[in-house]
Amino acid sequence: METSDMIATFGVSLLLIAFFLQSLKAIKAESAAYGLLNFFGAAIAGYASWLIPFMPFVILEAVWSIVALYGLIKLYNKRKVPRETELKN
Numbered sequence: 001m002e003t004s005d006m007i008a009t010f011g012v013s014l015l016l017i018a019f020f021l022q023s024l025k026a027i028k029a030e031s032a033a034y035g036l037l038n039f040f041g042a043a044i045a046g047y048a049s050w051l052i053p054f055m056p057f058v059i060l061e062a063v064w065s066i067v068a069l070y071g072l073i074k075l076y077n078k079r080k081v082p083r084e085t086e087l088k089n
Contacts, residue, residue: 008048011061014041032075039068 001009018037021027027034046061 004048004051007051008045011041011044011046011048014038015045017041030071030075032072035068035072035075039065039072042068 014037018027018034018041021037022029022034042061042064046058046065049055049057049061
């Protein structure tokens with residue numbers, strides 16, 4: 001098995017774990033765990049696609065990573081606001 005195959009397998013495994021856990025309702029789609037699994041899984045799979053080079057999947061995984069990162073930032077900002085409000089009261 002080539003290095004790119006091992007990297008891709010790890011990245012895709014993270015994506016499938018996120019999907020499986022969310023499908024079983026073990027984690028929520030709005031959780032940090034789900035976002036992190038998707039972000040790192042897509043980034044790693046995208047890197048593996050870059051190594052072979054297979055551009056359709058590089059683009060797919062790049063977009064997937066960006067969307068997951070956006071969701072994580074949104075989640076972080078949502079959690080940050082109540083903490084600041086609590087300190088002011």
